[in-house]
Structure formats: C-alpha cells, structure tokens
Amino acid sequence: MASLSISARYSGCVTQGHTLPKLWLLSDARNDAKLEWALATLPKGNAFIFRHYHLEGDARRARFDELKAIASAAGHLMILSGDAETAVEWGAQGIYGPPGKLGKRPGLLRFATAHDARExxxxxxxxxxxxxxxxxxxxxSHPGGACLGASNFREIAARAEMPVIALGGMNAERANELDWPRWAAIDGLS
Structure with missing residues (x-):
C-alpha cells in the first residue's frame, strides 16, 4: 500500500460500511440562508457537516432537524460537529471535531480536523x-491567515493514515487544480 498515491489509496474508501463522499458541505452562520438550496443541489450521496456554532440549545437542534430531513432525502451523510452522545441522540451518522474530542462510540463515523503535521x-x-x-x-473563515498551499498540503496529507479531505478556500476550480479526490467547503458549495 505504501507505493500507492494518496489519491489512489483513498478513492472509493469504505469506512464503517460507508463509501466516503467526495464533496463535503460545512455549515456556518454565513451560509445558513442558502443551505436548503445547497443541500438540494449537492450531487446525491455526498456529505453535510452541521456546525452552526452561532446557535445554541433548542434553536441549534431545530435547525439540525430541518437540514437533516433535506440531507437524508438526498442520501447525504449527516455529520454533527459536537460530542458523540449528542450525535446519537440527534440521529447523526458521525461527528466532527478536534482529534482529542472524538471519543469512540460504536456506529458513529469520526472525522477530525488538522492544520499541520503534528495534528x-x-x-x-x-x-x-x-x-x-x-x-x-x-x-x-480566516482572512489574512496563513494557508498550506498545494505542495505543503500534499506533504502533510501523505502522513495521514486515513482519507484526507481538503478544506479551506476550496471550490470546484481549486479542487481541479489541487487534483485531490475529496474536498469540503462552506462558500464554495453554497
């Protein structure tokens, strides 16, 4: 397996019975008004990560339920940025967050965030x-902040022992430029 490229290693990757999607839409306060449209037009069988950090309590749960109905109808994975117990209670298929906060709940997909080789x-x-x-x-999301760039991204991604999803400034044009099998966006897909 070491001789295969990352793209070849993870194209069609199956994790916990799911083939990992190529496109990942992330929610944010700035794309909230467009999410119904974005989920309905995202090609079937991709993924949605519900973050909505700007909402709390019942309002966050209500918005999750609204968007989950649309995502489920389109066959998208529904991933919650939050803890495993909440994800199970709300009916999410997985969780998203820093590696130290993912826990190990059977039946939930676990997606971590990373910004460098140490992470x-x-x-x-x-x-x-x-x-x-x-x-x-x-x-x-981070105006004026440093970014990895294509070559640094590839170098760090090569260290990962699981599928890598490119995030940050991504859209269809940049995904083609990067030539990476999986990518995610907030603005670039909404």
Missing amino acids: IELVNRAKADGVFLSPVFPTR
Missing part, C-alpha cells in the same frame, strides 16, 4: 475515519 499525528493516534486538513488556500 495529523494526533488524528492517526485517534484512528479517525477521515481528516479535514486546512486551510489549503486563503479562506474567508
């Missing part, structure tokens, strides 16, 4: 099902 090692130890490596390109 990739933490994700490897956590044995996550996938990792979001970011920011690849300049992004509105």
Whole structure:
C-alpha cells in the first residue's frame, strides 16, 4: 500500500460500511440562508457537516432537524460537529471535531480536523475515519491567515493514515487544480 498515491489509496474508501463522499458541505452562520438550496443541489450521496456554532440549545437542534430531513432525502451523510452522545441522540451518522474530542462510540463515523503535521499525528493516534486538513488556500473563515498551499498540503496529507479531505478556500476550480479526490467547503458549495 505504501507505493500507492494518496489519491489512489483513498478513492472509493469504505469506512464503517460507508463509501466516503467526495464533496463535503460545512455549515456556518454565513451560509445558513442558502443551505436548503445547497443541500438540494449537492450531487446525491455526498456529505453535510452541521456546525452552526452561532446557535445554541433548542434553536441549534431545530435547525439540525430541518437540514437533516433535506440531507437524508438526498442520501447525504449527516455529520454533527459536537460530542458523540449528542450525535446519537440527534440521529447523526458521525461527528466532527478536534482529534482529542472524538471519543469512540460504536456506529458513529469520526472525522477530525488538522492544520499541520503534528495534528495529523494526533488524528492517526485517534484512528479517525477521515481528516479535514486546512486551510489549503486563503479562506474567508480566516482572512489574512496563513494557508498550506498545494505542495505543503500534499506533504502533510501523505502522513495521514486515513482519507484526507481538503478544506479551506476550496471550490470546484481549486479542487481541479489541487487534483485531490475529496474536498469540503462552506462558500464554495453554497
């Protein structure tokens, strides 16, 4: 397996019975008004990560339920940024967050975040099902912040022992430029 490229290693990757999607839509306060449209037009069988950090309590749960109905109808994976217990209670298929907060709940997909090689090692130890490596390109989420760039992204991604999903400034054009099998976006898909 070591001789295969990352793209070849993880194209069609199956984790816990799921083939990991190529496109991942992440929610944010700034794309909230467009999410119904974005989920309905995202090609069937991709994934949605519900973050909605701007909402709390019952309002967050209500919005999750609204968007889950649309995501489920389109065959998208529904992933919650939060703890495993909440994900199970709300009916999410997985969780998203820092590697140290993923827990190990049977039946839940676990997706970690990473920004450098040190964090990739933490994700490897956590044995996550996938990792979001970011920011690849300049992004509105962190204006003026440093980004990995294509070559640094590839170098760090090569250290991962699970599928890597490119995040940060991604859109269809940049995904083609990067030539990476899986990518995620907030603005670039909504």
